[in-house]
Amino acid sequence: MNRFALLTLYRSLIRHKLYATFNIGGLAIGIAVFLVLGLYVRFEASYEKWLPHHDQIYLVQSEFKWSNSPFTGAYPVTMGGLLEEMKQDFPGLVGTRFNSGEDGGSGSVIRDGVATPEDIGQVDADFFKVFDLPMVSGDKTQALADPSSIVISRSAARKYFGGADPIGQTITLAFDAPANYRVTGVFEDLPKTTEFHFSILARLPKTGPDNWHNWGSTSLNTYLRFATPEAARAFEQRLPAFTDRHGLRDMGVHASRQIGLPLLPLEKAHFQPAGPESASRKLTVVTLGIVGFLTLLIAIVNYVNLATAQAGLRAREVAIRKVLGANRRTLIGQFLGEAVLIVALAGVIGLMIAELGLPLVNAAGGLSLVIPYTIVLPGLSLLVIFVGIAAGCYPAFLLSRFPAAAVLASARAPGGGRAGTRTREALVVFQFALAIAFIVGTLVLGAQTQHVRMADLGFRREGLLIVSSLPDSGLDAGQRSALIAAFRTIPGALSVTTSDSAVGGGNHNRAEKLTIPGRPDAGPSLRQISVGADFFRTYGPRLLAGRLFDDAHRMDDATGLKWEDPRNIVINRKAVTALGFRSPDEAIGKTLSGNGNVPRTIIGVIDELRFFSPRLPTDPTYYVNYREASPNPIATIRFVGNPRAVTDAARTLWLKTAPQTPFIAETGERQLQKFYDDDDRAARLFGIGAGLAVLIGCVGLWGMASFNTARRIKEIGIRKVLGASSGDIVMLLVGQFLRPVLIANLVAWPLAYGAMRTWLAGFDDRIALSPLYFLVASLLAIFIAVLTVLAQSLRASRAAPAWALRHE
Incomplete structure (x- = not known):
């Protein structure tokens, strides 16, 4: 130009x-x-794309193929000894195991006798052969050669050693027991675009728990590295035969029909781990x-x-x-x-x-x-x-x-003639169709996020404190009992209980296939939750039939019982349907056969307790009672009063009893909030985008109204000369300008319906896609459109006929 x-x-x-x-x-x-x-x-x-050679790293998943099980599907965890068994059959395989330290779950740093939770990851010596972390100092090839050596992040080095050189320094970490470790390397802080959460890396123990080599168990993450995608696919094709060989003892012949080991590229793990949460993230x-x-x-x-x-x-x-x-x-x-x-x-x-x-x-x-x-x-x-x-x-x-x-x-x-006018109207229809669809989406997203916040979870979410560090391996049974008793003395504490699942999740997943005697089918697989004293008093679920656990019935207490011993159980409403009973009352007194024909007698039916994500369906569940503390116990305190005061009091009692074990606790509301954060973020960002899209659509409508009004000045003058009032002119112009907006609804409604139906399908507990959302969005769009063109219509209608007829 x-x-x-x-x-x-x-x-x-x-x-x-x-x-x-x-x-x-x-x-x-x-x-x-x-x-x-x-x-x-x-x-x-x-x-994960920040990591060098990320495209060569694969996560081994455990894909459970059990029918009628709450745990069917692929999970990003494997049994602890899987890599060892793989290396027996595939010499030269490059891989590492990773035990996540997220939320301080795998260890703590002890300073001045007090444990501080830290994000510690436990890995194999070959970790750096798989994950080529950028290093600040130290030799990564030898950094984890010694079982007592650790590598730490730049921030952790600054936190624990200040400006001093951390290489060669010692630090006390506590896993099962406190021990001193020597720093042999410092790596760069992990970016925010990663699913890994660790600031310290230590060696995994040579021997793990007894179930590390039990096929069907899940303990940690297993990562493999291959030079090419073709090599990874070739290896994956050999895994069914490997599973059949090694899973024979625990899962019988054709173990690969019960469990698969698919490989997931590391760069896809953010969107494709198991469960609806990742699907929701991808959809968002x-x-x-x-x-x-x-x-x-x-x-x-x-x-x-x-x-x-x-x-x-x-x-x-x-x-x-x-x-x-x-x-x-x-x-x-x-x-x-x-x-x-x-x-x-x-x-x-x-x-x-x-x-x-x-x-x-x-x-x-x-x-x-x-x-x-x-x-x-x-x-x-x-x-x-x-x-x-x-x-x-x-x-x-x-x-x-x-x-x-x-x-x-x-x-x-x-x-542009009639064709130009129709083109401009078509463009306005397109703009407002998208704008109305955005309004519908904003209304539905807002309503759904509000619904999951206010939905009945089967318990009162306020006044709960969840102490998730109670199952820490650094505590013995006596310390756990002392802590539970101490929590009951906290001012404002109404009741204290334990369970292996609580608000926000659990630390143990177990399911059992229960069979109804006299029926030919094997029966459904029910989630098992172990609970301690006062569990139902603490959570207060609605009793639908029968009774709850008490001390008067010997079979109500599973403490000290062998697996094959009969016991009483309480089931939830979903289990009633899964077991084929017509009503909760019909289930009472029925004795089911568990694994190995172990008798399980139903004594009560409660309504569902929704501890997990609102995107997850409620599982058919049965509860087993332990008179004192449940195995793998998470403590729950029901309280009244200030949550901060109760948390501080619990922390004080903890430090008196177990100072070398970190105290980790959150209110029930905060635990639940973690489930809502992603959808809240999506709703806010979607609302911002929708609001600005509507604003831009209004600009387009204003432009069309301004242009058409300017071209019809003489027509307006003639109409006024012939007796039309200003109100008649306004109604005429507004009606014509609203026509494309009304037509836009015919396009917007199907688009919005399809999109919102897909999004809502990710929730087990969801609102109905009511026509009210579409009507409100349309009325709002019409109202905005009227405001947009009204000023120009009023100005045109007030023009003097003599001026309008002379206008060019």
């Missing part, structure tokens, strides 16, 4: 400031939303990526709409330039250049908006996004060229085809 074309563009923008503001502003907002949501998608998609990322793209598309459509509406205002300019010798190719080049420049200006403003709005988005979404300018600027440049050409093509070709003689001879500027 030469300087005369630039001057023409400048004068056009200055002459029509409002059009220019809406054109550039709409594009800027669309680009800003696209950038921010694109950064979010990039952040989620980059998990895809959804927000689509929202960003569609918001940009709406902004492009808005630009095209306003540019075509404004094209008539430049028709005489085009005609005069043609008379002076400009050809159509020159005009097209000019207008495409103008479009690219306008988009470039919008891109700069959009980048500024994204930078200014990113702290708000991070706060709303609980994120830590930053704009990587080395990547964003080249990408934005390509986006500017693409959007400029895409958005400028139609206006450029429309303007360049105006015949000079017809334009100069006409008393009014051309507007």
Whole structure:
């Protein structure tokens, strides 16, 4: 473009400031939303890609193929001794095991006699052959050669040693018992785009628990490294035969029909571990990526709409330039250049908006996004060229085809005729269809997230403190009993209980297949939860039939019983249906056969207790009672009063009894909040994108209303001369402007219904997709549209007929 074309563009923008503001502003907002949501998608998609050779690392999964079991599916954990057995059959296999230290579960650091929970990962000596972590100091090839050596992160080195060189220093860690370890290496802090959580790496013990070589058990993560994807696939094809050989003792002939060992590429583990949580995460990322793209598309459509509406205002300019010798190719080049420049200006403003709005988005979404300018600027440049050409093509070709003689001879500027009007209306329909679909999505997301927060979980979620560190291996049975007794003395504590599953999850998953005598089928597999004294008093589930455990019935207490001994159980409502009983009352007194024909007598039926994610279905469950503490106990304290005071009191008692074991506790509400965080973030980000998409759609509607109103000034004057009132004019104009908005509902409703039905399918407990959400969204869109065009309609209706008839 030469300087005369630039001057023409400048004068056009200055002459029509409002059009220019809406054109550039709409594009800027669309680009800003696209950038921010694109950064979010990039952040989620980059998990583990920071790691050198990440594409060569595979996670071994345990895929349970049991029918009618709550644990059917693939899980990212294996039995502890799997890698050892693999290396027996496949010499030269490169792999490592990893015992996660997330939430301080595998160890603690002891300083001045007090244990502090730390993210400690226990690994094999070959860990660095699989995970090539960037090192700050130390030789990674020998860093874990000695069982008493550890490597720590840069932050941990600063935390425990200050500015001193940590290499060769000792630190006391506690797993089963405290021991001193020597620091042999320092690695860089892990980025936020990783599923790993460790600041210290120590060696796994040579011998693990008794069940480390029990097929069907799950203890830790197993990772393998292969040079090529083909090598990984070839190895995976040999695993069924390997499973049949080694699983024969525990799972019988054809063990591979009961358990598989699929390999999952490390870079996919963020989206594809077991369970609906990962599916939800993937769906959320895809959804927000689509929202960003569609918001940009709406902004492009808005630009095209306003540019075509404004094209008539430049028709005489085009005609005069043609008379002076400009050809159509020159005009097209000019207008495409103008479009690219306008988009470039919008891109700069959009980048500024994204930078200014990113702290708000991070706060709303609980994120830590930053704009990587080395990547964003080249990408934005390509986006500017693409959007400029895409958005400028139609206006450029429309303007360049105006015949000079017809334009100069006409008393009014051309507007594209009926085809141009229909095109602009179609663009508004498209914009508002997406905007209404976004409104529906925002309403449904908000309603569902509120529903899971307020849904009946079978217990009162307020006033619970969950002490998840009670099963720590550093505690003995006497210390656990002392702590449970001490917790009962806390001011405000109403009851204290233990169980191997509590609010927020559990530390032990066990299922048992129960058979009803006299029925030919094997029966369903029920989740088993072991509970201690006062469990049902603490959680207060609704008793549907029968009775709860008590001390008067010997078979109610499983303490000291052998596995084959008969015992009483309590089941939940879901188990009643799974076992084939018509009602809870029918189940009472029935004796079932467990594994090995062990008798299990049902004494009570309770309503479901939802300890786990709202995306997970409630499992058919039976409860086994232990008079004092359950095996693998998690403590639950029911209290009244200030949660902080109760937590501090529990911590004080813990430090008196077991100072060398870390105290880890959360309120029940905070434990449940972890399940809601991802969906809350998605709802907030979706709402932000939807709101801005609606705003851009309103800009497009305003542009169409402004253009059509300006072209109908004489018509309005004639109508007023013939007796039409200002109210009649307003109703006429508003009605015509709302027509594309009403048509947009026909497009928006099916889109929104399909999208929201897919999203809600990820929840076991979900709201009904009521027509009310669609009606509210449509009414809201209509209300916004009326406000958008009302001011122009009122202004046009108040114009004096004499002025309107003289208007050109």
